[in-house]
Amino acid sequence: MEVVHPADLDEAVGALAAHPQATLLAGGTDLMVEVNFDQIRPETVVALRRLDDIQDVSRHRIGAGVTFRRLESGDHNALAQLARTIGSPQIRAAGTIGGNIGTASPAGDSLPFLAGLDAEIELHSTSGTRRLPWDEFFTGVKRTARRPDELITAAVLPEDLPDFQEFAKIGQRSAMVISIVAACVFRWRDGRTRVALGSVGPTPIRARRAEEMISQEADPGPAALGEFARLVSEEVSPITDHRGTSDYRRHASGVLARRLLERCLSS
């Protein structure tokens, strides 16, 4: 096995161009589980933990190498909330947002945040940089549009950021859980509202009919909130597995989204 420790971005994508089968290693919190259980045997590893070029975080751009520990405090309330719920201190100190994006698990907790904000995923290769909207990037369960020669370098957020944002998820305990349902709600003062959910479909899901309905309500009352929750529940497409049934997830999606919207409205 060969390990490449690229000094900069050019070296990193050069290594990927030379070894298209290379395995990318960031925090290791997903990859090493597969290695330890002998599910994969990487031949070439490109190690990104100390790649300075992907470590910067600003209001509109989050470098792929930024750990969830660093994201626990910052400009974005929902991002800080979700970062704090990921794994444990040990996992958050190692795991990165780029890794969460690249793994593309249906339960990736940063994914509803990116989907709700219409973030773009920035990809870099020896042939240049491209940005893909989140819904073109995430193509299925643990599947993305990243080419083998490309490195995820950042999540890019739009200029127009919401005035209120809230995240919450449901799991069996308050640490070290894989989400049964995760949700992000964003609201602007002019009423525009977006809802994105995780763990209720192969990729993050936007509840667009619920968004359209509630965005027209300047001061939603109980009836509007109830209709909002009902529409969210209708729009998700969860499966039944050992963590929860499809029915439970569908119900919980509406409850969670309504609760988060109420928090946005009262803040």
Added chain:
Amino acid sequence: MTVNGEARACDVKGSESLLFALREYLQLTGSKGACEQGECGSCSVMLDGELVCSCLVMAADAHGSEVVTVEGLGGSELHPVQKALVDAGAVQCGFCTPGFVVAAAALLDENPAPSSDEMREALAGNICRCTGYGAILRGLETLVGDR
């Protein structure tokens, strides 16, 4: 890499973990291997100043890094966390203890006066299968002065 302040080298064969390298190549068996998937925290070490699960670090990726294991925390004396746990009788089978020691030392380094909730949250990644959390928390409380 630097381990507990000393330059150490080992011949890594492939994609084995830092935990494996510490235990099998460097005979530092304080860090324990249990779940091998980051769930239990019994392999906790400091890597370049961050508390991590050494089972989730590829040994080859620790090349050039600074590692502190439970053996290196207190030097020749017991670390205050170790002493507090001994005094509180906070050890049952003891398998999880090294991980708790490293995680608690990391917490107190960063926040010398954590609240009970902060303490529980900081130790959420360490599992004691004997369920001896009460004595562990009582021991650590003795290290927290005025809040």
